[in-house]
Amino acid sequence: MTEFFDPPPERDLPARQVTRMRAELLSTISRPLRRPTRLRVAVVAATAVVAVSAVLLVARPGLPGAEPSGGFELVAMGPSELSPTLHRSVEQCLDWNAQEPLHTENSAERGDASGGGQPDGASWPAVTVDDLAVAAQRDDTAALLFLTEAGYLTCDVRLRAGREPTGGLGGAAHWPQRDWLPGPVQWLSLGSTEPDGGDVTVSGRISARVHRLVLEHGDGGSTTSRLASGVFGLVTKGAEVNQNAELVSYDADRNEIDRRLLFQGDRGLEHCYVDPSGQIVYPPTTGEDEPKLEPALAADCRPAERWTSSG
Amino acid sequence: MTTRLHPSDQELWSALAGGDEAAFGQLFERYARAVYNHAFRLCGSWSVAEDITQATFLVAWRRRGEARLVDGSALPWLLVVATNTARTEWRSARRWRALLRRVPQEWEAHADPADEVAGRLDDERRMASVLSAVRRLPRAEREAVALCLWSGVPYAEAAAVLGISEVALRSRVSRARARLARIFSTDNRQEQ
Numbered sequence: 001m002t003e004f005f006d007p008p009p010e011r012d013l014p015a016r017q018v019t020r021m022r023a024e025l026l027s028t029i030s031r032p033l034r035r036p037t038r039l040r041v042a043v044v045a046a047t048a049v050v051a052v053s054a055v056l057l058v059a060r061p062g063l064p065g066a067e068p069s070g071g072f073e074l075v076a077m078g079p080s081e082l083s084p085t086l087h088r089s090v091e092q093c094l095d096w097n098a099q100e101p102l103h104t105e106n107s108a109e110r111g112d113a114s115g116g117g118q119p120d121g122a123s124w125p126a127v128t129v130d131d132l133a134v135a136a137q138r139d140d141t142a143a144l145l146f147l148t149e150a151g152y153l154t155c156d157v158r159l160r161a162g163r164e165p166t167g168g169l170g171g172a173a174h175w176p177q178r179d180w181l182p183g184p185v186q187w188l189s190l191g192s193t194e195p196d197g198g199d200v201t202v203s204g205r206i207s208a209r210v211h212r213l214v215l216e217h218g219d220g221g222s223t224t225s226r227l228a229s230g231v232f233g234l235v236t237k238g239a240e241v242n243q244n245a246e247l248v249s250y251d252a253d254r255n256e257i258d259r260r261l262l263f264q265g266d267r268g269l270e271h272c273y274v275d276p277s278g279q280i281v282y283p284p285t286t287g288e289d290e291p292k293l294e295p296a297l298a299a300d301c302r303p304a305e306r307w308t309s310s311g
Numbered sequence: 312m313t314t315r316l317h318p319s320d321q322e323l324w325s326a327l328a329g330g331d332e333a334a335f336g337q338l339f340e341r342y343a344r345a346v347y348n349h350a351f352r353l354c355g356s357w358s359v360a361e362d363i364t365q366a367t368f369l370v371a372w373r374r375r376g377e378a379r380l381v382d383g384s385a386l387p388w389l390l391v392v393a394t395n396t397a398r399t400e401w402r403s404a405r406r407w408r409a410l411l412r413r414v415p416q417e418w419e420a421h422a423d424p425a426d427e428v429a430g431r432l433d434d435e436r437r438m439a440s441v442l443s444a445v446r447r448l449p450r451a452e453r454e455a456v457a458l459c460l461w462s463g464v465p466y467a468e469a470a471a472v473l474g475i476s477e478v479a480l481r482s483r484v485s486r487a488r489a490r491l492a493r494i495f496s497t498d499n500r501q502e503q
Contacts (some may be wrong), residue, residue: 007438011351011357012346013343013344013361018340026332208463
């Protein structure tokens with residue numbers, strides 16, 4: 001039946017694209033498990049933050065800005081802590097972002113398939129290096145988080161000698177939930193070397209009552225996150241983080257105040273969260289692959305926690 | 312040993328669950344076109360549809376142990392995955408590309424014929440017009456239209472994958488049709 005809202009006729013995928021896509025997919029899934037010399041970013045999500053302090057060289061202490069010759073990891077909490085390689089990563093991300101045709105809040109202009117449901121997720125903000133909140137690096141791959149007054153930008157970038165940089169951007173130019181967290185902690189950028197596991201790179205936001213944040217790997221190991229100005233960042237090295245990994249938040253008295261699965265995160269909120277007026281700030285979702293069709297009831301929600309860059 | 316030239320989806324998925332990459336390749340060849348066109352109808356861009364298609368199959372690989380085949384077909388589940396990818400992750404489809412091991416640029420050395428390019432631009436304009444109306448529907452109805460009317464997934468199969476009753480799904484489609492008729496009618500009056 002022909003209807004007034006019929007789409008155009010179907011088209012074939014161009015043959016060369018089929019070949020390319022198939023080759024890339026097979027090459028990607030064929031990656032051997034856990035080969036330390038070849039880092040794979042498996043998942044990278046959204047962003048936030050504001051900055052501060054010093055470079056953390058995980059497992060290999062050194063001077064800020066120094067880069068060991070072999071594989072290494074570091075977390076820089078702001079532009080003042082950037083290593084030379086992270087500087088190049090930041091420049092690459094800024095360059096990509098500048099090439100984006102629009103920095104608009106109109107999702108329709110960008111063909112946002114989420115339509116009217118996500119007016120916040122329309123596009124990415126224009127950012128500068130001063131907006132950098134967290135930069136996390138493992139070997140030749142970096143995950144960056146920029147935070148502006150209204151939105152955020154995430155960028156993952158892989159720089160290899162003699163090869164074209166690869167990576168991607170994410171974020172929102174307008175972010176209605178900027179002032180609120182779904183509980184004490186919210187990751188915004190998550191990278192892993194294996195699907196839901198391996199070594200991970202995580203950054204995000206914390207509320208003022210979080211004084212310590214630990215990633216429990218799920219195999220008995222753990223990694224303590226760096227915290228600064230309402231933001232956290234962590235990188236694991238040689239870890240066996242698994243699907244049961246949890247982010248555990250502690251208050252100033254070392255009491256555990258929150259525990260949540262890392263690989264559920266804010267993309268798969270089990271609960272909804274409301275602000276003090278009872279308005280739902282974060283509706284529940286079931287993750288990136290599962291539909292959530294039923295509306296949330298505010299009465300069943302948990303309190304959202306206010307976020308400020310002062311932590 | 313005998314080799315089946317046309318294994319069923321169930322056989323492919325069983326092999327996939329065991330980590331069989333060849334089965335994954337076969338599944339991709341079987342359904343890439345359907346997923347690609349479904350993705351285009353959701354996002355209105357052929358290039359974004361490519362990203363969503365790749366992201367969908369990557370998710371399929373990651374979640375191969377969790378897929379629900381309906382009446383032996385993997386397509387409804389793949390289309391629902393594509394729908395969710397397009398809905399919440401279209402930007403991250405770009406990020407998914409970051410994790411794909413890039414093949415040499417020679418693959419892209421050949422240019423599209425001009426008429427093909429022009430045709431695709433026309434498609435995008437037409438789809439943008441359709442989506443401007445469809446996006447005014449509630450999300451559940453919008454996705455029901457894409458799944459059942461545009462991609463032709465039978466109601467029973469789509470309902471099973473979505474985890475709702477067939478009656479509820481038919482109701483969504485019916486309401487969507489009625490709403491769209493009103494939207495188009497109103498828009499046409501305003502244009503006149």
